[in-house]
Amino acid sequence: MPEATAAQDYSWVDDLAGVDLDELSNLYRIAPLGDKPPQALRTVFYNSRYLCFVYAGDRLVAAGRALADGLDCAYLADIAVHPDHQGKGLGREVIARLIARCRGHKKILLYANPGTEDFYRRQGFLPMKTAMAIWRDPGTAIRNGLLEP
Numbered sequence: 001m002p003e004a005t006a007a008q009d010y011s012w013v014d015d016l017a018g019v020d021l022d023e024l025s026n027l028y029r030i031a032p033l034g035d036k037p038p039q040a041l042r043t044v045f046y047n048s049r050y051l052c053f054v055y056a057g058d059r060l061v062a063a064g065r066a067l068a069d070g071l072d073c074a075y076l077a078d079i080a081v082h083p084d085h086q087g088k089g090l091g092r093e094v095i096a097r098l099i100a101r102c103r104g105h106k107k108i109l110l111y112a113n114p115g116t117e118d119f120y121r122r123q124g125f126l127p128m129k130t131a132m133a134i135w136r137d138p139g140t141a142i143r144n145g146l147l148e149p
Protein backbone atom coordinates (compact mmCIF):
# COMPACT_ATOMS: atom_id res chain seq x y z
CA MET A 1 0.00 0.00 0.00
CA PRO A 2 1.41 3.44 -0.88
CA GLU A 3 0.80 4.94 2.56
CA ALA A 4 2.60 2.05 4.27
CA THR A 5 5.58 2.59 1.95
CA ALA A 6 5.56 6.30 2.75
CA ALA A 7 5.38 5.71 6.48
CA GLN A 8 8.29 3.27 6.34
CA ASP A 9 10.54 5.29 4.03
CA TYR A 10 10.29 8.51 6.02
CA SER A 11 10.84 9.52 9.63
CA TRP A 12 8.12 11.33 11.54
CA VAL A 13 8.71 14.01 14.16
CA ASP A 14 6.06 15.65 16.36
CA ASP A 15 7.99 18.38 18.16
CA LEU A 16 9.66 21.61 17.13
CA ALA A 17 12.94 21.17 18.99
CA GLY A 18 15.18 20.03 16.12
CA VAL A 19 13.36 21.70 13.25
CA ASP A 20 15.33 24.15 11.09
CA LEU A 21 12.87 27.03 10.61
CA ASP A 22 14.66 28.27 7.49
CA GLU A 23 14.21 24.81 5.97
CA LEU A 24 10.53 24.84 7.01
CA SER A 25 10.04 28.27 5.44
CA ASN A 26 11.72 27.00 2.27
CA LEU A 27 9.41 23.97 2.20
CA TYR A 28 6.34 26.25 2.19
CA ARG A 29 7.85 28.44 -0.52
CA ILE A 30 8.58 25.45 -2.75
CA ALA A 31 5.37 23.40 -2.06
CA PRO A 32 4.03 26.09 -2.78
CA LEU A 33 2.04 27.38 0.18
CA GLY A 34 3.22 30.95 0.32
CA ASP A 35 5.82 33.13 2.00
CA LYS A 36 6.04 32.14 5.67
CA PRO A 37 9.03 33.78 7.38
CA PRO A 38 10.96 31.59 9.87
CA GLN A 39 10.10 33.77 12.89
CA ALA A 40 6.39 33.68 12.03
CA LEU A 41 6.62 29.89 11.72
CA ARG A 42 8.27 29.71 15.15
CA THR A 43 5.28 31.57 16.64
CA VAL A 44 2.51 29.58 14.97
CA PHE A 45 4.12 26.16 15.41
CA TYR A 46 5.08 26.91 19.02
CA ASN A 47 1.47 27.86 19.74
CA SER A 48 -0.01 24.80 18.01
CA ARG A 49 -0.98 21.76 20.05
CA TYR A 50 -0.03 19.04 17.55
CA LEU A 51 2.83 19.16 15.06
CA CYS A 52 3.89 16.85 12.28
CA PHE A 53 7.21 16.96 10.39
CA VAL A 54 8.39 14.38 7.89
CA TYR A 55 12.02 13.74 6.93
CA ALA A 56 13.62 11.89 4.06
CA GLY A 57 17.02 11.30 5.59
CA ASP A 58 17.94 14.68 7.06
CA ARG A 59 15.79 16.63 4.59
CA LEU A 60 12.45 18.10 5.70
CA VAL A 61 9.87 17.07 3.08
CA ALA A 62 6.45 17.61 4.65
CA ALA A 63 4.82 19.37 7.58
CA GLY A 64 1.54 20.28 9.19
CA ARG A 65 0.09 21.47 12.49
CA ALA A 66 -3.15 21.60 14.44
CA LEU A 67 -4.50 24.15 16.91
CA ALA A 68 -6.83 22.46 19.38
CA ASP A 69 -8.75 23.39 22.54
CA GLY A 70 -8.69 19.83 23.92
CA LEU A 71 -12.40 19.07 23.57
CA ASP A 72 -14.52 21.10 21.19
CA CYS A 73 -12.61 22.41 18.23
CA ALA A 74 -9.37 21.64 16.37
CA TYR A 75 -8.01 23.42 13.32
CA LEU A 76 -5.52 21.99 10.82
CA ALA A 77 -3.15 24.34 9.05
CA ASP A 78 0.05 24.63 7.03
CA ILE A 79 -0.14 21.18 5.43
CA ALA A 80 2.48 20.90 2.70
CA VAL A 81 4.60 18.29 0.96
CA HIS A 82 7.77 19.04 -1.01
CA PRO A 83 7.06 18.63 -4.77
CA ASP A 84 9.76 15.93 -5.05
CA HIS A 85 7.76 13.85 -2.55
CA GLN A 86 4.17 14.66 -3.55
CA GLY A 87 1.94 11.84 -4.77
CA LYS A 88 3.48 9.24 -2.45
CA GLY A 89 0.83 9.31 0.25
CA LEU A 90 2.69 11.71 2.55
CA GLY A 91 -0.01 14.42 2.56
CA ARG A 92 -2.67 11.85 3.38
CA GLU A 93 -0.51 10.43 6.18
CA VAL A 94 0.21 13.89 7.68
CA ILE A 95 -3.55 14.55 7.76
CA ALA A 96 -4.30 11.10 9.19
CA ARG A 97 -1.78 11.56 12.00
CA LEU A 98 -3.04 15.03 12.90
CA ILE A 99 -6.66 13.82 12.83
CA ALA A 100 -5.73 10.89 15.07
CA ARG A 101 -4.20 13.27 17.60
CA CYS A 102 -7.25 15.57 17.40
CA ARG A 103 -9.63 12.65 17.96
CA GLY A 104 -12.08 13.39 20.74
CA HIS A 105 -12.68 16.91 19.48
CA LYS A 106 -16.25 17.59 18.39
CA LYS A 107 -15.07 19.11 15.13
CA ILE A 108 -11.86 19.38 13.12
CA LEU A 109 -11.78 22.33 10.74
CA LEU A 110 -9.57 23.56 7.95
CA TYR A 111 -9.76 25.75 4.91
CA ALA A 112 -8.50 24.15 1.74
CA ASN A 113 -6.18 25.84 -0.72
CA PRO A 114 -8.22 26.20 -3.93
CA GLY A 115 -7.70 22.98 -5.91
CA THR A 116 -7.18 20.78 -2.85
CA GLU A 117 -10.85 20.40 -1.87
CA ASP A 118 -11.06 16.85 -3.28
CA PHE A 119 -7.86 15.89 -1.48
CA TYR A 120 -9.49 16.83 1.84
CA ARG A 121 -12.83 15.24 0.90
CA ARG A 122 -10.96 11.97 0.54
CA GLN A 123 -9.73 12.35 4.13
CA GLY A 124 -13.32 12.72 5.36
CA PHE A 125 -13.75 16.51 5.36
CA LEU A 126 -17.06 17.96 4.18
CA PRO A 127 -17.56 21.55 3.03
CA MET A 128 -18.96 23.84 5.74
CA LYS A 129 -22.15 25.58 4.71
CA THR A 130 -21.88 28.57 7.04
CA ALA A 131 -18.12 29.01 7.52
CA MET A 132 -17.14 32.70 7.72
CA ALA A 133 -13.89 34.47 8.51
CA ILE A 134 -12.40 37.86 9.29
CA TRP A 135 -9.18 38.19 7.31
CA ARG A 136 -6.51 40.80 8.00
CA ASP A 137 -6.10 41.25 4.25
CA PRO A 138 -9.46 40.25 2.74
CA GLY A 139 -8.56 41.62 -0.70
CA THR A 140 -5.76 39.11 -1.18
CA ALA A 141 -7.90 36.27 0.22
CA ILE A 142 -10.68 37.18 -2.22
CA ARG A 143 -8.21 37.28 -5.13
CA ASN A 144 -6.80 33.89 -4.05
CA GLY A 145 -10.25 32.32 -4.03
CA LEU A 146 -10.44 31.85 -0.26
CA LEU A 147 -13.18 34.39 0.56
CA GLU A 148 -16.30 35.65 -1.14
CA PRO A 149 -16.77 39.41 -1.03
Ligand SMILES: CC(C)(COP(=O)(O)OP(=O)(O)OC[C@H]1O[C@@H](n2cnc3c(N)ncnc32)[C@H](O)[C@@H]1OP(=O)(O)O)[C@@H](O)C(=O)NCCC(=O)NCCS
Pocket residue numbers: 031032033078079080081082085086087088089090091092093111112113115116117118119122
Ligand atom coordinates in the same frame (compact mmCIF):
# COMPACT_ATOMS: atom_id res chain seq x y z
C1 LIG B 1 -2.05 19.01 -1.31
C2 LIG B 1 -0.83 18.21 -0.84
C3 LIG B 1 -0.60 18.43 0.66
C4 LIG B 1 -1.08 16.70 -1.12
O1 LIG B 1 0.01 15.95 -0.62
P1 LIG B 1 0.52 14.65 -1.39
O2 LIG B 1 1.51 13.96 -0.53
O3 LIG B 1 0.97 15.03 -2.76
O4 LIG B 1 -0.83 13.81 -1.52
P2 LIG B 1 -0.99 12.21 -1.34
O5 LIG B 1 0.05 11.54 -2.16
O6 LIG B 1 -1.04 11.89 0.10
O7 LIG B 1 -2.42 12.03 -2.00
C5 LIG B 1 -3.46 11.31 -1.35
C6 LIG B 1 -4.61 11.20 -2.35
O8 LIG B 1 -5.10 12.52 -2.65
C7 LIG B 1 -5.00 12.76 -4.07
N1 LIG B 1 -4.61 14.17 -4.23
C8 LIG B 1 -3.42 14.74 -4.00
N2 LIG B 1 -3.47 16.06 -4.24
C9 LIG B 1 -4.73 16.31 -4.66
C10 LIG B 1 -5.40 17.50 -5.09
N3 LIG B 1 -4.79 18.69 -5.14
N4 LIG B 1 -6.71 17.39 -5.44
C11 LIG B 1 -7.35 16.19 -5.40
N5 LIG B 1 -6.75 15.03 -5.01
C12 LIG B 1 -5.46 15.10 -4.64
C13 LIG B 1 -3.94 11.80 -4.56
O9 LIG B 1 -4.13 11.50 -5.92
C14 LIG B 1 -4.19 10.59 -3.68
O10 LIG B 1 -5.28 9.86 -4.18
P3 LIG B 1 -5.45 8.27 -3.92
O11 LIG B 1 -5.93 8.15 -2.50
O12 LIG B 1 -6.45 7.85 -4.91
O13 LIG B 1 -4.11 7.66 -4.13
C15 LIG B 1 0.45 18.58 -1.65
O14 LIG B 1 0.20 18.44 -3.03
C16 LIG B 1 0.93 20.01 -1.39
O15 LIG B 1 1.73 20.24 -0.50
N6 LIG B 1 0.46 20.99 -2.22
C17 LIG B 1 0.90 22.38 -2.10
C18 LIG B 1 0.50 23.01 -0.79
C19 LIG B 1 -1.00 22.90 -0.53
O16 LIG B 1 -1.83 23.23 -1.37
N7 LIG B 1 -1.33 22.43 0.69
C20 LIG B 1 -2.71 22.32 1.14
C21 LIG B 1 -2.99 23.53 1.99
S1 LIG B 1 -4.68 23.66 2.38
